[in-house]
Amino acid sequence: MKMNKFINLRLDKYFVFILTIALFASCSDIDDRDFEDERYLTESHAAAINEAGGTIGLQALDGAILSYLRDGENGAGSTDEFGLKAVDLGMDLRGNDMDMSRNTWFGAYNNYDNVILTSNDNDFIWEFFYKVINNANGIINTIPDTSPEETLVFKYKSHAYRAIAYFYLIRIYQHTRADDSTEAIPIDFGDFVGQPNSTVGQVKQQIIDDLLIAYNGLDGYARASKQEVDASVVAAYLARYYLTYENWVEAERFADIAMSVGSIESDVTHGYDELSLSEVIWGSEVTEATSEVYASFFSHMSQINDGYSGWNHFKTVNSNLYDMIPATDKRLAWFADQQYGPGVILVPDTWGHYNITPKYTSLKFISQPGPGVFIGDYIYLRNTEFYLTKAEALARQNKDSEAQQVLYDLNSVRDDSYTLSTNTGQDLIDEILMYRRIELWGDGVASFDMARLGVGLNRKDGRENLVMPGADLDIAPMDARMIFQIPIREIDAAN
Template identity: 30%
Template sequence: MKQTIITLICFVFLFTSCKKDYLDTLPTDQTPTETAFETTASARFAVNGLAKMMTIQYLGSQGFNGEGTIKMYYGNYPGNHFSVNLSGWAAIINATYNENITSIYDYYPWYYYYKIIGNANKIIHYIDAAEGTTADKNFIKAQALTYRAYCYMMLAQLYGNRWSDSNNGATDGVVNKIDISNDDLPKSTLLETYNLIYADLDQAIGLYATSTETRTANYEMDVNVAYSIYARAALNRADYANAETFSQKARASYALMSNTDYKAGFSTPNSEWIWSSYGAADETLYFYSYFSYIGYNSTASAVRTAPKMISRELYNQIPSTDIRKGLFLDPTGYTYTTSTGATTAGSALRAKAFELFPALASNATPYAYMQFKIAATDMPGVGNLNHFRSSEMILNEAEAKYFQNKPADEIQALLVELTATSGRDASYTCTKTGADLLAEIKKYRAIELWGEGFDWFDMKRWGDSINRKNYTSGSNFIESLAVTIAPSANNKWTWKIPARETDFNTVLDQ
């Protein structure tokens, strides 16, 4: 793990300003360990530092912006339902870098998540000796354990096999680093990594229960975030009983958002946001933030010239009575460039886009099926980035019940709760059973979570093929991205451990 430890140079602390706590940073090499963990008050800054690490740039590259990059480059771009006209990004979008161990795209998630893990390990190691109440120390340790569990869950999805290909977790996973030493370590099995995730969450949940502390902002960790991570990790592990249980726990206090909130841009926490990353004008990454790559109203060229679109096939499956259909530009009855989806100057479809969504940058080029779900709160790409919502937990629960062979009416009721009871489509009903019911769960998961970084991860978990079609064949992907990717392709969609790790870790092999 020498290379991983070398990268741990931004153990950040956030100090109070006149506006908020979430602002300035200070590297760990300027802050002695005994000072950082002298009191629980100072240790809280270290926990806030973990949150900050999810929203800063890395590796000297403009595109690597913390968790937003994971959602965009690893969740959205290579998925089945996310269209963008970026032929130069074919290697990423078509997932051909998975086995390129010298690629920075193979290295980035490893570098990023182990950076957070290393800093969380320091908090876990030192917090018990800090001056402060036991309740405070328990809450801080619980938060650090929750961060570590989240990072290992994400690493397991990227660098581990899908569970169905893992021989019940016996295949290689990642390196389970849980202390502050510089010792080299071998790979753990996938099962061992999931066992670590569960153990961290079990301990965190116990510590949250013994503390009187509560979080003060949506970007902070609490027990409901731990429940959410547990639910998603269990679903990935095909541990459907725990996926069901913890999905129910996670969403218990988070009512589904109103239709007004649903149309508000997915950049400000509302009733169903369980955990997010903070974003504001004085915390911006300017043209390199997540919202500068996707927010329909962004002034960034990445949006103005290459807006993000829903696949035509998925769009056509959304009922006309569903409010979610109105968050994409319907080209029915209009002319546009049928090889790319672009509208032309003076065209009726372009005029319609600006009429419906006047927040579009004046020099933007709208495209057929362009998304208007996600918007920036300030220019060029400011916004809070959601990680867990109660909608996902309903869908997790539905999938978990299905694979446990629970009664179909229980699963149907969950889909009705998500879609009809919420008002997203008041006319929605569900009577499907068997394979048709699973297809319904998958369809509404794709619709509900579109653009939020789930697409590729879900397809990998299910072992479903990516099947993108061009405009001639019935969808809206440009030729170089209109490909089929089988579950067995590209190392079974598993990223290999990067050379920058194996070159330095003397006991690690490929």
Template identity: 30%
Template sequence: MKKYLYICIATLGLTACSSDYLDTAPEVQMGTSTILSTTDNAELSLNGICRAMSQKYLDTQGMNGEGTILNWYGTFTGNDAQKSNHTSWATVWNNTYHLRSTSPYDYYPWFYYYKLVSNANGIICNIDNAEGTEADKAFLKAQALTFRAYSFFRLAQLYTKRWSDTKGSTEGIVLRIDESTGDAPVATQAETYAQIYKDLDDAIALYKQSGKSRTKFYKPGLDVAYAIYAKAALTREDWENAAKYAAMAREGHPLMSNNEYSDGFHTPNDEWIWGVFEEENQTLGYYGFYAYIGSNSSSSNCKSYPVAISKELIDQIPASDVRRNLFLVPTDAEYAECVASGRSTKTLYKRAYADYADRLASGSLIFAYMQFKLMAEFMPGGGSFPIIRAAEMYYTEAEAYCHLNQEAKAQQLLFEVVSPRDAAYAQSTKTGDDLLAEIKLYRRFDLWGEGNDWFDFKRWGDPIVRKTKAEGGSFMTNFAVTINPEDGNAWTWVIPQKETDYNGLLD
């Protein structure tokens, strides 16, 4: 019975969308209020939402829950990474698909996050009447509100304009905050962030009221709500709240050791504030997160097309920083031997297999600046991965204090997060734009490959500039593009046609 409830509840709102867009078979057959009539069942439903963050969707390889958002929408489309030797997906990663309302790449985040919202709403709207203790009901409702706030935030990052361009006056997203699946209007961007804040405020109050704490890194808790608040506030340019909640989120989450940092990023540690869990007996196989980015993955997508960091980024990081060792940084002579795409079959190739054999799958092609930071825990590309960790909160807090003209605090925070990785790093004395640029540089490097790249460049209003080897960079010609902040609808994804066809209140 428990297994049946897990499967049934976990699929609330997670069916594929076609003519039954936003409809859910279990709700129709059994009724959500019946399924969620006890806190035990509601907890199974909450487990289902966690599991939904690591599942295959839309029968499309690579669409695997949260991993897709981090890889395809955060890292590969950004400024600092490329899939070496790859050519067929350049149109996606060069940010040309986000204006195609019928494209699955435009549709996927909308589909995925509104499925999480639908599941969360089932708990939010029914838990008060469930059998169980008040503490359990408060805690489960808080977790569901956290999921909904996170989903709305991610949708706002993609489908709304840059906050600095409009200050909230432009259109936002559809705010589905109950169990109705009918027509619904688009809120303004200001209303969207107000709802995100409200959900998090309510969740924080309920977490405290419950007196309970989460026991699993992949489930939401009070610290996760704080962290999402910090991310949302930073994107909304609400510097006071960004600094406040970033500090609260990282409390109790010490930075990982250098050994942990170099361990492949698939094993949870105390620095992880929130992550996605994947175990070997439920692996996504070739659909998984690491099957697209893991240096040791046995998938051809990694062996033939390894992910590499930008030469221009890593060249700005001192050799004394231990994190540089997780990338195949060539000498000038080694880079001269590489062909235009960065591939090596000579000296750099030999060094890669000599120094990084335990981080490579047999038969992997070798490219300059390829990464060894992110590794699969089990083959072909499985393992857990972080969504938010404490280091991000340090950079968030430091960036916010820069904008608040509290530069001493920003300098100290930057020192605290960088110095454990670089013993030679001296506390910055930079101020103003120079200090902000240094914070952004280390944020880009520290969080590289973790899905922040494109999102950060969008909110900063900085252009994506990728250069070829001949131009002093390391990108293949098909990826070497410049994308200005105003290009492509100011990097704003259009509402998918599946929603406009379904929702009579949208054009």
């Protein structure tokens, strides 16, 4: 079998060199950690690490993976390849609740043009996640299980990165409701040997094995910042995994852990651009040095900046979902309540628009300060998601009163007029799912929720917001277009 171009990306010689240094240098305490400006490892990194000793080398490798999750191809590919948030945005644009006004960057996600095996977007997704897997394998395979705990921490984190990558891949490249015996994607363990596709069941087992190793290994680990993976981050992905595959007991258990991180913000108009927000479980800080400017999440989503959103590439909410939001709910402010004319400043001291802001345009994600600066932090996980996960898991177990209370704990903060739900059974589940669509709009979970729930795409539902020409689609849940084809370069390399 030929070498696989993406899966078998060989470890850079400096990666191996740094690992060697990290494992055999003397131990030293690390008082501070800063990987904000670290995008790629170079020979100068290796020299500096060689002098530092201790676990500095592993911290650098871990930081490089985190930087890659933030940056992706660092603008080298195209404006829509900026890492994990690019994938999240693309997946949301495949859902029922987010629309675009015109066909531009990310338009191929919105109209399903990029699912084909020759698509550049398809190549990006595949290569992005397999690079994460490849680098995680490099750490996992080099650190012996008998290593000191301060070294093993980085192995546990890498198990988490690998699991996260496979969890995205299995849901993007195969139907979530596919039988476990269905052919899926290759599993790679870093041995540089082309692998045939594994089954859905095998990939799921690999994901849960990695997540449990990471969770148990990181139990008790105190991270330095929300940029790092710890047990709470892994618990969040375990909750997502178990909810996806309908293990309601375990989904409830791990959602409870994830939702306990921080507290729910009473203010919802801050723009979701700061890791310091109490709701944030995991994310990445973006500085002037690391901002990719126009090739960034906030360039495409922040209506108050002179990026793609402000340039008439509006992202709008399905008006039918907007109409479901109670008039007293603070989340109504996440979307423009009317059309604003050119030059209207929506947030004080920010850019004076030279384009309109149509009704239903997203105002949830805003980065400050103003023109040409996109330094909003990237938020990957928020605790509010897991209130809804726990509520759904409880309701699926017929624990209606407990589910009602968890839903109330969230919604009463978002809406002062919200009262404890009296819904039960399927009506309660439907209410929880409605609030998932509202609360998690733009967070990258919508199309994955559709897939696990067996919901198809229907943009012919009478919505009044702007819909990109050609994107008014109606697609059945198990239609071939609901998943991506394995890229042609991967198929050619494997054969």
